[in-house]
Amino acid sequence: MNTTYRTNFLLKMLIPIILFVSYFFISHSTTTLVAAILATLLVISSGIEIHKNNKWNKTNLKHDQRTRANAHFAGYITYWLMLITLFAGAILLMNTDLPLTFPKLIGYTILGSFAVRWLIRDYLNNREKFE
CATH class of the missing domain: 1.10.287 (Helix Hairpins)
Structure with missing residues (x-):
């Protein structure tokens, strides 16, 4: 599904949030923490790239x-x-x-x-x- 970069960014933000909630309230596993940190870094780099190219309202043709x-x-x-x-x-x-x-x-x-x-x-x- 082709969405705007803003919508795609907001959906990507859910993954680290779910992983951090899972780490702090459910599992306390270091693997979950590492996955949450890597996903957070991926979301931050994606947000920086979107902001640098000023694509927030443009359609993301990723497929x-x-x-x-x-x-x-x-x-x-x-x-x-x-x-x-x-x-x-x-x-x-x-x-x-x-x-x-x-x-x-x-x-x-x-x-x-x-x-x-x-x-x-x-x-x-x-x-x-x-x-």
Whole structure:
């Protein structure tokens, strides 16, 4: 759905708020805190970029064919990296005495996969700006 940059920014602000509420009132997990901080930094950088280019009332055309293809490619790469990481991590946890549990392995893998997906997608979408 193509919305204005202001609406998209307000929707992006909900993710860090939900994560901080989850951290302070529900889980007290460091993984949740790290995810909340990363999401906050992402929202702040997005807001700075929108403000710098004065796009608050303009329509955000983020779903064209190129950006969708880049998002699908990043998701595909992240999917396979996550499967390999979980498989290798499960084997390591069963055969060694690492102080890591399976839920923590899953949580760190999901957090890492989101970060890798965002990095790959943003790199592919912004590659043409720098060339």
